[in-house]
Amino acid sequence: MTSADWPARWLRERLGYEARDLALFRAALTHRSATGPNNERLEFLGDAVLNLVVAQHLYGLFPRAAEGDLSRLRSRVVSSEPLAQVAAGLGLGDTLQLGSGELKSGGFRRESILADALEAVFGAIYLDGGLEAAAAVIVQLFATRIAALPEPEALKDAKTRLQEYLQSRSLALPHYAVLNVGGEDHAQTFEVSCEVPALGLRARGRGLSRRRAEQQAAERMLTQIETRPVQDTPA
């Protein structure tokens, strides 16, 4: 485990990467709770490498997505939770060096420790083999998650999508109105209506806040619009 080429085998077998400077990777796989060079600085660098690689990949993959959509899509790939899941799948927790305190507290399972260490590994690959090497590893590791990303359009909330749909057709914006507020003071339920006069459509939504009720109403309005018989928009 702690032989001189300790991380080499893990890198080769799990990441398909042949390391040149193993000292870099030993630091990347050492949490600050352990003695010796740790992964904090490499994590700073690796975070930027990951952000650029995923940014470029999504930029190419979604040629018509707007900047805001690309941002939202990226955050689904590079946030702590998916990072920790990928790290766990690589058995990174077993190869990570931790101080005795972290070991006792079960810290090696902690999401942020795994996510940070994986970012540090990306930083080490970048320094060791350049951006292309890092990109190859990253894109491969996140391929499944990237393939499962929703269409950019689906990331917007329902009210925004409804508004943009109507605007793109030069139709008047929807009217929202509160129909009823029920329940006790600390647990109110809101019922609202969403009306699109230009299309002669109306939907209702319910929720524990006015905002959620409006989102549900807008979602249902979009469903009505999408499922109604094909027809020209009334003039």
Place this chain on the structure above:
Amino acid sequence: MTSADWPARWLRERLGYEARDLALFRAALTHRSATGPNNERLEFLGDAVLNLVVAQHLYGLFPRAAEGDLSRLRSRVVSSEPLAQVAAGLGLGDTLQLGSGELKSGGFRRESILADALEAVFGAIYLDGGLEAAAAVIVQLFATRIAALPEPEALKDAKTRLQEYLQSRSLALPHYAVLNVGGEDHAQTFEVSCEVPALGLRARGRGLSRRRAEQQAAERMLTQIETRPVQDTPA
């Protein structure tokens, strides 16, 4: 101005960059208020390029700085204000294409428009010439600002620096106490003391909030510690 090779001369003369794909740079230098391909997507990419390039540069420049310090230093270089200043120095506002509305409202001077367009230019250079080309341009443009960065240590607030100083010497943490609260309700002035019993030192601070008063007291305590006669720490 709008001849086919419109941005080529600006890129050559101001950035020392020979562009291959001029369409990329025309988009980078077109605000979304104008017609045609604009710079929003390139800005998303360029932001990530800038972050990585500056991260790597600071990583090499400050080999002993911790992750948090590197983050703070980077934000001084890549935030909107310094970006807009660099963009203004390059005359980017004169070459930027804006819609008539933005022109009329004087939008071409707006900080965020300039900062965004400069990031988009970095994104275009990255796609056109690769990371090394982008890094060469970025490091040159920000060289003065990077050279003027404070030592990482100075970026921490005074209370944090004092605490770390004492911890590194295994001394007890300082005591802060409110000595006096004066002034009217809506404009109170706080006076606090900061005491380090292990060193037999005491300092006072004043401010419009308790937090600010404590920071001033800690800053003065650090000054006392730094300027006192050389001596061993009392046991």
